[in-house]
Amino acid sequence: MAGLIYDKILRYQVTVQCNGPLRIGNAVGSKEEVLIHPVDHKPFVQASSIAGALKNYYRSLPETNADALFGSAADEDESRVKISDGIFLDNEKFPLKLELRPHVKINRLTGSVDAAKVQGTNEKAGQKFNIEYIGTGSAFTFTFDVYEIAKNDLKTEVNKIFAGLRDGAVQFGGKKSSGAGNVSLTELKYKAFDLKNAGERKSWIDIEDREPDYEDYIARLPKDNVSSYLYRVVVSGKTEGSVQVKGIAVSDFGKNAPDSENIKNAKEEYIIPGSSFKGTVRSQMEKIAEYMGAQTVIEDTFGVSGKKNTDGRAGNIIFYDTIIGDKKVNEEMAIAHRIHIDKFTGGVFNKGLFSEKNAVGKVEFMIDIKDRNNPDATLGILLLAMRDMAIGMMSVGNGFSTGKGMIAVENISIEKGGDAAKAVLNFKDGKKIDDPGNLISSALSALKGGVSK
Helix, strand or coil, X not given: CCCCCCCEEEEEEEEEEECCCEECCCEECCEECCCECCXXXXXXXXXXXXXXXXXXXXXXXXXXXXXXXXXXXXXXXHCCEEECCEEECCCCCCCCCEEEEEXXXXXXXXXXECCCECCCCCCECCCEEEEEEECCCXXXXXXXXXXXXXXXXXXXXXXXXXXXXXXXXXXXXXXXXXXXXXXXXEEEEEEEEECCCHHHHHHHXXXXXXXXXXXXXXXXXXXXXXXXXXXXXXXXXXXXXXXXXXXXXXXXXXXXXCCEEECECCCCCEEECHHHHHHHHHHHHHHHHHHHCCHHXXXXXXXXXXXXXXXXXXXXXXXXXXXXXXXXHHHCCCCEEEEEECCCCCCEEEEXXXXXXXXXXXXXEEEEECCCCCHHHHHHHHHHHXXXXXXXXXXXXXCHHHCCCCEEEEEEEEEECCCCCEEEEECCCCCEEECCCCHHHHHHHHHHHCCCC
């Protein structure tokens, strides 16, 4: 804090819980592992990552100056904020667990998975890879210190940041468009230190050895909810048969264990991962866009990778993990036995008998659309894809040829963030449409506007 003038320090002790998986870290070998602290040898969130997420959110708010609070790249000493690394808790309330999830790289030109090896070499092409996440339900804590001149009252500005964290408008880490990094504020403690007071100066100096009497602060945050989305689409229904999105490994071992089972999160809940559902929906949306000549809407929705002579930009859509049915019911699900048929001969492969454990039950897919990149057109093409799922033209997971992955959609609801407007497409009771705010018609009109002439 060299060169910074201040006479008051605001200390916030922050605890956030992961509502879904959290992706932090870099690629290590052929497996992307979570970031491990070099001293404690435990997962952690770097202070720079926390600061970046909070600064980006604050910058998105109207009438704010993020550089004045967080500093600028040109002069780090101007920052009036100091943030610690995020340390994960590991206790009965917040057990720390890791998840390993499989991913595949899709060739957008062919719609299929790329080759396992680079042609002419033994180098892996990276078409299939595993990514390690901090598990759902984990929590981490960090400190947020503000160095201010008392008359500036920076507390008002900081309250806006924590209100956004409370309302789910801030995401951490990577893989955000697949729902990773979605957190909720579970605890916020506050203490102000007036450095013009000798006793409070000593309390600040001794803070690492003697914890001060903090004030519970969540209730004092602004009451106005901060919407984390422009549109939220929720697709409710149930599996027509069974569903399976294959996980890395099964929970049981031995001769009675299935060869594969549906992926589960750190809470042992059977799920359709946000990344898997995103891939399925994107494929269907691309087909619709190709037919309509609306490929630019796909770029707006899913973003553009930064390549040579191309400016990369983020998309505007986020998919979340979906829990399948009741955990107990799925645990008791019978193991299904099948045989592997050679499509060329019509015979059974040698040792072609295999078994699998699927999942069944109610599902509720949640998809958020951010207020950027022509969101109305994104909503329009998304609704067409969800309609296709409702009428049986789209499945989730593997095993479509054997009847798995079909969803009996009951209704699709659309909610506009920060607005009372809501629309519902009911597929259960007479296929009714309730759209008093014209959300659906406006979205479809915007999609037509994105069609190439």
